[in-house]
Amino acid sequence: xxxxxxxxxxxxxxxxxxxxxxxxxxxxxxxxxxxxxxxxxxxxxxxxxxxxxxxxxxxxxxxxxxxxxxxxxxxxxxxxxxxxxxxxxxxxxxxxxxxxxxxxxxxxxxxxxxxxxxxxxxxxxxxxxxxxxxxxxxxxxxxxxxxxxxxxxxxxxxxxxxxxxxxxxxxxxxxxxxxxxxxxxxxxxxxxxxxxxxxxxxxxxxxxxxxxxxxxxxxxxxxxxxxxxxxxxxxxxxxxxxxxxxxxxxxxxxxxxxxxxxxxxxxxxxxxxxxxxxxxxxxxxxxxxxxxxxxxxxxxxxxxxxxxxxxxxxxxxxxxxxxxxxxxxxxxxxxxxxxxxxxxxxxxxxxxxxxxxxxxxxxxxxxxxxxxxxxxxxxxxxxxxxxxxxxxxxxxxxxxxxxxxxxxxxxxxxxxxxxxxxxxxxxxxxxxxxxxxxxxxxxxxxxxxxxxxxxxxxxxxxxxxxxxxxxxxx
Ligand SMILES: [Zn+2]
Ligand SMILES: [Zn+2]
Numbered sequence: 001x002x003x004x005x006x007x008x009x010x011x012x013x014x015x016x017x018x019x020x021x022x023x024x025x026x027x028x029x030x031x032x033x034x035x036x037x038x039x040x041x042x043x044x045x046x047x048x049x050x051x052x053x054x055x056x057x058x059x060x061x062x063x064x065x066x067x068x069x070x071x072x073x074x075x076x077x078x079x080x081x082x083x084x085x086x087x088x089x090x091x092x093x094x095x096x097x098x099x100x101x102x103x104x105x106x107x108x109x110x111x112x113x114x115x116x117x118x119x120x121x122x123x124x125x126x127x128x129x130x131x132x133x134x135x136x137x138x139x140x141x142x143x144x145x146x147x148x149x150x151x152x153x154x155x156x157x158x159x160x161x162x163x164x165x166x167x168x169x170x171x172x173x174x175x176x177x178x179x180x181x182x183x184x185x186x187x188x189x190x191x192x193x194x195x196x197x198x199x200x201x202x203x204x205x206x207x208x209x210x211x212x213x214x215x216x217x218x219x220x221x222x223x224x225x226x227x228x229x230x231x232x233x234x235x236x237x238x239x240x241x242x243x244x245x246x247x248x249x250x251x252x253x254x255x256x257x258x259x260x261x262x263x264x265x266x267x268x269x270x271x272x273x274x275x276x277x278x279x280x281x282x283x284x285x286x287x288x289x290x291x292x293x294x295x296x297x298x299x300x301x302x303x304x305x306x307x308x309x310x311x312x313x314x315x316x317x318x319x320x321x322x323x324x325x326x327x328x329x330x331x332x333x334x335x336x337x338x339x340x341x342x343x344x345x346x347x348x349x350x351x352x353x354x355x356x357x358x359x360x361x362x363x364x365x366x367x368x369x370x371x372x373x374x375x376x377x378x379x380x381x382x383x384x385x386x387x388x389x390x391x392x393x394x395x396x397x398x399x400x401x402x403x404x405x406x407x408x409x410x411x412x413x414x415x416x417x418x419x420x421x422x423x424x425x426x427x428x429x430x431x432x433x434x435x436x437x438x439x440x441x442x443x444x445x446x447x448x449x450x451x452x453x454x455x456x457x458x459x460x461x462x463x464x465x466x467x468x469x470x471x472x473x474x
Pocket of ligand 2: 372437439440441
């Protein structure tokens, strides 16, 4: 059997096949790497942050700081590897000078996860994959997700009105760490969808807060693949968060929710997840991946075909999947033959403009109102819309029999919970402050049994409150 030749160099045997094209290892790595590099040089702003600059007046000697969120996935490792190859080139061409330094940041959920990440990082660091010159440009920081509450300046308790879908907030004091934490919050979520929604926000908030607190850091490089961004877009649409798509993919303006100090760059947005998996298999970086199983679908050559992806991970029942997982499953299933669909979803999402604000919530007419939970702009009044579609008012008690039934209900578990809720709600409505919420967050909150949530107040003070992170050095 004659092997298929690589279509690029026409010399080596093909080892990978992607988008119907056969590649050899070297040409494939170049293909993936160029896609990322192209987006890193997309305009003058980003070019100036990545390339080697000369001149007396340059800040930090022309070396800029880049924050790279790192979750030990194939995407994180390949993004980092492409940065490494750029650093190596610069080092060589500019005789020891490089254009940027990298702050790698990992958010961990619990001690177990932290141990896994640390183990993997040590293995990675102690390997001979990169030389010391490269490691000098890296700093690895770990942040405990609990710092979302612990290192918050001010917390508030947000309560949703069960009939009007308006919400009010009360000042909240965290007495001890065990009373309310990430675990408690996530356990209260009614389903994995809401849990996932909250978790995504918590991680992104901590990373952006970290970037805010770095002096002179103007770029966060998010290693999200085209596949992940496409499932993110579909997920937002399904969750009623379609209006936030445009803002969530914007890489040209400074992030105004975080003091306009940095821009968010998505340089892997033209690369498929399966391509990043193949990249990690070829480079051997797959050894260090945590919480994710790489797929070898694109590998042609059998001897580098790793053992097939762990099937037990894929048997989660469809009905138990989050919207994002469903979208991901769909995109995974079509990635081979129909990868252009993924590209179309992304391109369409990328072209969307933010909607115009049509119906502001009462009391917020003078300024653009932002959701107090997820910080997204509120484009139309979601409470009013929900009031119009839902009939939520109970029937008044009229007969003796109804009165009896009501009493029974009152002493039941649900009845007691409702009393607790009503007491809290009345307190919030007499002493609290207005809280604007977006449609997606109202739906999440309405699904939580107690219809309340503890959340940091998003203010300049909150961003200044220093995060308790630590750096792992050798
Ligand atoms: Zn080739
Ligand atoms: Zn929201």
